[in-house]
Amino acid sequence: MNGSEASRRDSGRDGGARPTIKAVAAAAGVSTAAVSQAFNAKGRISEATRRRILDAAAELGWSPSATATALRSARTRTLALVVRRPTDVLGADPHFSELITGLEGELAPRGYGLLLHLVADVAEESALYERLAAEGRVDGAVLTDARADDPRPPLLRGLGLPAVLLGAPHPDAPVPTVGLGNQGAGIHEAVDHLMELGHRRIAYVSGPGELLHTGLRRAVFEETLRLKGVEPAAVLSTDFSEAAAVAATEELLGMTERPTAVMYANDSMAVCGIGAAQRAGLRVPDDLSVVGYDNLPIGRWLHPRLTTVDQQVQRVGAAAARALLAQCGEDVPHVALDDRPRLVVRESTGPTDRPAPPITSSPPYGKT
Amino acid sequence: MNGSEASRRDSGRDGGARPTIKAVAAAAGVSTAAVSQAFNAKGRISEATRRRILDAAAELGWSPSATATALRSARTRTLALVVRRPTDVLGADPHFSELITGLEGELAPRGYGLLLHLVADVAEESALYERLAAEGRVDGAVLTDARADDPRPPLLRGLGLPAVLLGAPHPDAPVPTVGLGNQGAGIHEAVDHLMELGHRRIAYVSGPGELLHTGLRRAVFEETLRLKGVEPAAVLSTDFSEAAAVAATEELLGMTERPTAVMYANDSMAVCGIGAAQRAGLRVPDDLSVVGYDNLPIGRWLHPRLTTVDQQVQRVGAAAARALLAQCGEDVPHVALDDRPRLVVRESTGPTDRPAPPITSSPPYGKT
DNA sequence: ACCCCTTGTGCAACTAGTTGCATAAAGACG
């Protein structure tokens, strides 16, 4: 066995032979303890010796083995992000790319890694956390899509695994919660915007009711509207899928008192909604105004450009990373997320003055 | 220090106190070696003893520490995926979500994890691989976006890190390459489709020329067209960004001999192109036919629905994972990727009402 | 000149599993 290992190393030329701390110590003429102290800025080492050790390490291309360090310190410098993927929805949802971008921006400079996992449902997700904790693979986890009676916060607390929950900050949650303050502000602003444009028949296409963030936004929608003395034209729940967004839109357009404006729980659904409306022969925004949520990049380039709510997913991701790192004992300056979701007005919303025209039920092209 | 550790464990109640192999051995009344053998199905252990050990482990909720196992075996069961993010393009590109889905489907059942990193450019990417290799953090890496004179394959080979390169399979590449066979087939099919519809002035909006896959597709486009005796109306290079797609489209629409069809290097750009065309007052497909590439979910729901090329990113991701796992010594059945990219005809392409210049060489229906 | 204090360095034990080798126990056979 030793023989095969040796030959594998030889074949790897320079890079294959990983130097150990002993090689560095020998090269610098010190003990391995000195090398360790030089790298961790602990203990008492003369600056000259430190330099000599660091030079020797650089010469050999040595970095401390993450595995050995993790074993000794019981800290892996790795965080978990588990994405639930009900029915391949992730593939369509660029939301997560933004979140990951925000997380990585904080993790990378501190040498942390992000371990990404995909699961089918909550049960699988819980089992995964149990395994990750039992194997000691990660130092903490980012939880997305908080839901009512979410089993994950108590589970992770029981496992001794630090976690942050993305969503509306909530003081007595079992784990810290990170999110823009005043979550409802964007919806509030959007409703105001539509009403100023003259809309009174406004519908809302929501996500699954058990997810807290989408439930909250839907509640704010209804509340804001009623404060102005107007009843919601309709409120529909979906599973966030494109197909459901199209189905919901078709249902709304088939109403006798058709809404003049529709707000969607995310941009992906809003884009599908616009497509469905156009297919039904309606013009956006002339016949129907549409508002999205997320401010995905693509919304700026569609025709019409999408009016949406910017919730700065990247910044929330960065804040989540900082909160989690702080729980893991890293020295992270706390930066307050004092912003709030903001409406971005573009072209998919416009004034309504006409009584709703009847729907032309002639599809332009009768294809799939 | 021991005191503080003990108190931390006590405070963690049940889950906080990670059991060790010793605890399991004691509970089962055997040595730690027996526990190890029971879990790894090695050595010679009676089935009864094995059962007793496994039960004890389940009772205590013990799994072997990934860190300790990794230290001993020099295998972390973790693979790296590094995404280059020129200017926040990732956020817009659901392509990666699909790839990750495909990778995870193979990794998760084998207990492997995916370490995701984002970098700004090739230099940063190379430095990252060097660090990951030096620290022994991963067993291998998935490389995307092969480019001409790509520095990464030789680098990773030098570092002794297994890797797979996504793209056209290429026998004498320094690292194994994974991709659908006959990469050009989809483009070929798309050009045929457009010519059957009567298009003769067809333009191509490509990605950066140094990326092999987009360069190859562009070459196939030009070649296919010329084989039919038609010159490309225009071929433009972009950086894959939405802004560049819009700019390219506007340039094409401003030509005196405006193209009647445009093919884009990916769906995101095609969607932006449709938006730009509509904004310029053109109808798609009546005035301009558009073809994308990738078959992203959203393309099915736009108006018009997007005609595109399906290259089955998920399946390629799964194949890449298998190839990499095989290199890492896992016993993975080799599944051939014998498929090829295929055209998906939807609504964004249609017959051109403009007079088509007569074809000189081959008839439009005489295709492969 | 002696002692003390400060500073630098190394030994050895520790992290949590894995594994080669020795040995013990049990059954088979002469």
Added chain:
DNA sequence: CGTCTTTATGCAACTAGTTGCACAAGGGGT
């Protein structure tokens, strides 16, 4: 009943760093 197999089990060393503690060396004060 003793010896030979066969099979099961445990000891101890090993993976690559980290760290408490002991000790050595140098400088300053009395």
